[in-house]
Amino acid sequence: MREEADVVLVGLGAAGGIAAHVLTSAGxxxxxxxxxxxxRNEDFRADEINGSFYDNIRGQKFRRETPNWVHPDGSTQRATASPIGQMVNAVGGSSLHFAGWSRRFQADDFRARSNTxxxxxxxxxxxxxxxxDWPVGYDELEPYYTKTENLIGVSGVAHHVAGLGPADAGNPFEGVRAGQYPLPPMRPFAFGERFADAAKSLGYHPYPPPVAILSDDFDGRPGCSYCGWCLGQACRYGSKSSTLVTAIPKAFATGRLVIHSNKRVTRVLVDGDRAVGVRYVDAExxxxxxxxxxxxxxAYTFENIRLLFLSRDGRHPDGLGNRYGQLGRNFICRQAIEVSGFFPGEDLQLVDGPAGQxxxxxxxxxxxxxxxxxxxxxxxTVAVENxxxxxxxxxxLxxxxxxxxxxxxxxxxxxxSAIGGLRAMPEALPYRGNALEVDWSSKEDGPLGLPRLAVRYSMRDNERRMRAFLAERMLELTREMGAAASWRGDLGFNVLSAHDVGGARMGRDPVTSVVDEFGRVHDVVDLYVLGGATFPTATGINPTLTIQALAWRTAEHVAGGK
Amino acid sequence: MEKSLRPFLESIADRVFPPDELGPGGCDIGAAEYVRRRLAGPRSADRLAVAALQDHLDASAREHWGAPFCDVGAPHQERLIEAILADDAQADVETVATLRLLIDMTVEGLFADPGHGGNRNEAGWRLLAGMAYPPRAR
Known part of the structure; x- marks a missing residue:
C-alpha cells in the first residue's frame, strides 16, 4: 500500500505535535x-507502578531497544539503564508524563563557546x-517561544517584558520577552517558599519556573486540580499541556492530519539525494x-539518530547526514544532582500538588x-519541586x-514527611569520543530486530568539578533551610537521562555538523530532524520548550518554502 | 514442578516490614502477593534469581539451625539477611543484588496501587498518616 502526503512526520510527540499544528495550519x-x-485522558490513571519510574507501561518500545553503553576507550560495555523513567511512546510522547517545566534557554546559552x-x-x-555556539540566537527564537507558550498554555511570571523594563519578579536571567505568560504561575507551596527564603538570604534570585500545566482554565481545558500525581504520569484531566491535548487536536481538526498510531518507521526512503518518504511496519x-x-x-534523540544510520544506501554508505562522519558525534547526556535534607518533627507538606509547583x-x-x-x-540550575x-x-530516606x-x-x-530534596540540572559539555553509533551485532527485542545503538560516553573533569561545586551549594541551601542533616544522594551515574541531546548537531558548516539551523540535513534534500538531537549544547535548562520552539520554526520554514 | 515462592516471600515481607505495635506487617499488607505477581509478570526475568536466593537462605538456615528459612523464626531470619547485606559480607554480588531487589519490590508492595496485589485495603497508605490517598482531584 502507498499513501501520499506533503509531509511525513516520524513520531508525534512534543516536537512532532507542534510541527503538525504549524504545517496543517498552513494548508x-x-x-x-x-x-x-x-x-485519551480517560485512559490515564494515577498509579505509581504503571508510571514512568517503575513499569513505564507507555514506554515499552524504548525498553526493548535500550542502547548499550561502551566506554570511549572500549574498556566497559553493558546495557544502559535509566535511573528515571525515560520516555513515553504514544501520541503526545513524553510531553504526557514530563513534570511540565517549560523554561526558555538563556541568551547566553546560544553563545556558550564565545562567551566562555x-x-x-x-x-x-x-x-x-x-x-x-548555536547557529540561531535567543532573539531569533523568541517569537517561537512566545507562540508555543501561547498555544499550549504555560503558567509563569515574567521578569522583563519588552517595553516594560525589568520587574521585581520572575527569573532575572530570562531573556527579554515579547509578552507576559498566558497564565499566572502555579500557586506557592510550603517547601518552595522555604527554599526561596533560604536562597534569598544566600544572595540568589528564586523564581517559580514556568510550566506547561494550567494554573487556571485555558482554551477549553480545566486548571490544575493539584492532585499531586503528575511527574511520570499523564494527566487524566487534560490540565497538563501535552501536545496530545493542545497542538495535535488543533492539527487534527483541520482534516489535514492523518495519525498512524502503533506503526514503526524502519527506513527513510531516499531517491538520489532527496528524501521521498518512509517505510513503516504496522502492529501485525x-x-x-x-x-x-x-x-x-x-522521534527521541536515539531513534532519530538510529534511523539516519539505518537508512544508509549506496550514495550514503555511512548513513544519511553522515557525509563528513558527524552523525552521532557531540552526543551529550546530562545527569541530575540530588541533595536531600532531614527536618525532624516537621511536615514539609510535599503531598499537596504536582512537581510543576x-x-x-x-x-x-x-x-x-x-x-x-x-x-x-x-x-x-538548582530547584525544589512539590x-x-x-x-x-x-x-x-x-x-x-x-x-x-x-x-x-x-x-x-x-x-x-520530614524529608525534602533539592535537584540540580548541571550542564554537560560535548566532547570528542562521546558519540552514538549503531551496534550492528546487538539487536533490539521483538520481531523487527533492528540493531541497537551503542552510546560511547564518559564523564569528564569539567563536569565532575561542576557537580562537586553545585552539590556544595545545595548542601549550603539545605542547611540554610534548617535541615538537621543533609546528604548527597545522586541517582547514580549512567549514560541515559531524560535529557539526552546532540548527535545530529545543528550548525552552519556541513563539515562539522549534521543539520542546518532549520534542522535540514546537510546532505539530503527535504529531510529534517526535530528535537534535542540537533542541540549543539545541553544547557542547564529543561529542553522541551526549546525543542518545541525550534520545531515551530522548522515547520514554518518548510510551509513557507512549499 | 517449580516449588512455590509464596512462604518465602511472606517471610521476607514480614522481615522487611515487621508486624508490631506501630501497625500491620508486610505480609498482612499484601506485599508478598505483590512480589509474587511481579515475578509472574513484568519482573519474570528475576524469578530464577529470587529462587536461587531462597535456596541460599534455606541452606544457611539449615546449616545453623537445621530448618529452612521460613521455619527458623524472626530473629534468626534477620541475622541471615543482615549477614548478606553487611559491608564485609562474604555473599556473592548476585545474591546481594537479588536481596536488595527483593526488599525494594517488597516496599513497593506496601504502598503501590492496590490493583497490583499489595497495599491490601489501602493498609499501607493508611500507615502514612497525612497522605491523601487514593489520589483524587482536590
Whole structure:
C-alpha cells in the first residue's frame, strides 16, 4: 500500500505535535507515524507502578531497544539503564508524563563557546571539548517561544517584558520577552517558599519556573486540580499541556492530519539525494510506504539518530547526514544532582500538588557567575519541586537508616514527611569520543530486530568539578533551610537521562555538523530532524520548550518554502 | 514442578516490614502477593534469581539451625539477611543484588496501587498518616 502526503512526520510527540499544528495550519497535509498508541485522558490513571519510574507501561518500545553503553576507550560495555523513567511512546510522547517545566534557554546559552572564551580565554575549554555556539540566537527564537507558550498554555511570571523594563519578579536571567505568560504561575507551596527564603538570604534570585500545566482554565481545558500525581504520569484531566491535548487536536481538526498510531518507521526512503518518504511496519508486521515531499524525524534523540544510520544506501554508505562522519558525534547526556535534607518533627507538606509547583535559582547556571579559580566552565540550575508519592517517600530516606526491618518501619512512619530534596540540572559539555553509533551485532527485542545503538560516553573533569561545586551549594541551601542533616544522594551515574541531546548537531558548516539551523540535513534534500538531537549544547535548562520552539520554526520554514 | 515462592516471600515481607505495635506487617499488607505477581509478570526475568536466593537462605538456615528459612523464626531470619547485606559480607554480588531487589519490590508492595496485589485495603497508605490517598482531584 502507498499513501501520499506533503509531509511525513516520524513520531508525534512534543516536537512532532507542534510541527503538525504549524504545517496543517498552513494548508499542508501531514501523515504522522507514531510507534505508540493514541490514548485519551480517560485512559490515564494515577498509579505509581504503571508510571514512568517503575513499569513505564507507555514506554515499552524504548525498553526493548535500550542502547548499550561502551566506554570511549572500549574498556566497559553493558546495557544502559535509566535511573528515571525515560520516555513515553504514544501520541503526545513524553510531553504526557514530563513534570511540565517549560523554561526558555538563556541568551547566553546560544553563545556558550564565545562567551566562555571571551570571559576566560581559549584555554578554559579543554582540547577534547567541542562546545559550540548555536547557529540561531535567543532573539531569533523568541517569537517561537512566545507562540508555543501561547498555544499550549504555560503558567509563569515574567521578569522583563519588552517595553516594560525589568520587574521585581520572575527569573532575572530570562531573556527579554515579547509578552507576559498566558497564565499566572502555579500557586506557592510550603517547601518552595522555604527554599526561596533560604536562597534569598544566600544572595540568589528564586523564581517559580514556568510550566506547561494550567494554573487556571485555558482554551477549553480545566486548571490544575493539584492532585499531586503528575511527574511520570499523564494527566487524566487534560490540565497538563501535552501536545496530545493542545497542538495535535488543533492539527487534527483541520482534516489535514492523518495519525498512524502503533506503526514503526524502519527506513527513510531516499531517491538520489532527496528524501521521498518512509517505510513503516504496522502492529501485525505488514510493511507499507508513505510518499511525501518532506520527511521530518520527530522521534527521541536515539531513534532519530538510529534511523539516519539505518537508512544508509549506496550514495550514503555511512548513513544519511553522515557525509563528513558527524552523525552521532557531540552526543551529550546530562545527569541530575540530588541533595536531600532531614527536618525532624516537621511536615514539609510535599503531598499537596504536582512537581510543576517548583522554585528555582539560575544564579549558578551558564556564565551567570564568575568561574575564575573554580576549575570548570558553565553551570546548572538548582530547584525544589512539590509532589511526594508513597513509594518515593518509602524509598527516599537518609543514608544511615536501614532499608528494611523495625528501624526502617519506625523511621518511615514517623518521618516520611520530614524529608525534602533539592535537584540540580548541571550542564554537560560535548566532547570528542562521546558519540552514538549503531551496534550492528546487538539487536533490539521483538520481531523487527533492528540493531541497537551503542552510546560511547564518559564523564569528564569539567563536569565532575561542576557537580562537586553545585552539590556544595545545595548542601549550603539545605542547611540554610534548617535541615538537621543533609546528604548527597545522586541517582547514580549512567549514560541515559531524560535529557539526552546532540548527535545530529545543528550548525552552519556541513563539515562539522549534521543539520542546518532549520534542522535540514546537510546532505539530503527535504529531510529534517526535530528535537534535542540537533542541540549543539545541553544547557542547564529543561529542553522541551526549546525543542518545541525550534520545531515551530522548522515547520514554518518548510510551509513557507512549499 | 517449580516449588512455590509464596512462604518465602511472606517471610521476607514480614522481615522487611515487621508486624508490631506501630501497625500491620508486610505480609498482612499484601506485599508478598505483590512480589509474587511481579515475578509472574513484568519482573519474570528475576524469578530464577529470587529462587536461587531462597535456596541460599534455606541452606544457611539449615546449616545453623537445621530448618529452612521460613521455619527458623524472626530473629534468626534477620541475622541471615543482615549477614548478606553487611559491608564485609562474604555473599556473592548476585545474591546481594537479588536481596536488595527483593526488599525494594517488597516496599513497593506496601504502598503501590492496590490493583497490583499489595497495599491490601489501602493498609499501607493508611500507615502514612497525612497522605491523601487514593489520589483524587482536590
Amino acid at each position: 499542508l497535509t501531514v501523515h504522522a507515524v507514531e510507534a505508540g498508541e493514541w490514548l 572564551i571571551d570571559a576566560y580565554g581559549a584555554r578554559a575549554v579543554s582540547e577534547d571539548c567541542t562546545i559550540a 508486521g505488514h510493511e507499507s510506504m508513505i510518499e511525501a515531499r518532506t520527511v521530518m524525524l520527530g 517548583a522554585m528555582c535559582v539560575d544564579d549558578l547556571n551558564g556564565d551567570n557567575f564568575d568561574h575564575r579559580g573554580l576549575g570548570f566552565v558553565r553551570g546548572g 509532589e511526594l508519592t508513597p513509594i518515593r517517600a518509602a524509598k527516599t 537518609p543514608p544511615w537508616i536501614p532499608r528494611w526491618g523495625r528501624e526502617y518501619k519506625k523511621f518511615l512512619l514517623r518521618h516520611w
